Amino acid sequence: MVIHRRIDPQPVWAAELHLTFEARSKSRLRCFSAEGEDVGLFLERGQPPLHDGECLEAEDGRIVRVCARPEQLLHVTCANPFELTRAAYHLGNRHVALQVGDGWLRLLDDYVLKAMLEQLDANVEHIEASFQPEHGAYGGGHHHSRQGEEAFNYAPKLHQFGVRI
Numbered sequence: 001m002v003i004h005r006r007i008d009p010q011p012v013w014a015a016e017l018h019l020t021f022e023a024r025s026k027s028r029l030r031c032f033s034a035e036g037e038d039v040g041l042f043l044e045r046g047q048p049p050l051h052d053g054e055c056l057e058a059e060d061g062r063i064v065r066v067c068a069r070p071e072q073l074l075h076v077t078c079a080n081p082f083e084l085t086r087a088a089y090h091l092g093n094r095h096v097a098l099q100v101g102d103g104w105l106r107l108l109d110d111y112v113l114k115a116m117l118e119q120l121d122a123n124v125e126h127i128e129a130s131f132q133p134e135h136g137a138y139g140g141g142h143h144h145s146r147q148g149e150e151a152f153n154y155a156p157k158l159h160q161f162g163v164r165i
Helices: 081-093 111-119
Strands: 002-007 015-019 028-032 038-042 055-058 063-068 071-077 099-101 104-108 123-129
Touching (some): 071 111
Parallel strands (some): 002 038
Antiparallel strands (some): 002 055, 055 063, 071 104
16 A cells, blocks of 8 residues: 555545554655555655654545554653743753643653653653653744745754855
């Protein structure tokens, strides 16, 4: 099965892809459907990662639903909002993919980050759950620039290596 297109959610689908966050972040991927069929993803580059429940359309017209595969995560809570904000700041400073919930943070299991969070007096639990982190402010697809939208290109020039300003 070959897939090139993301589509709006559909009530019925013919196949499912159970993918980790890393796999959902790739625009080019060879994987297998839950039914065991060989699948080639060839999605438009620069788009946000696939999210749980998103639908794709295969070249043969079949609808494929994306399912976030459960992963080993750290579930972080804190005694108060200030400490949680502080933990989020330190994780963001390390460019960690982070899922933000009401009173909690989640990140992929990492013993170094777990130790850092514990030093910050955060409560850290190991859990297994699907991971859907924030896409990030510099992710493609959304910006506030109205000038030259056709040529708008992430990342900002500061991050375009080999380009002199």
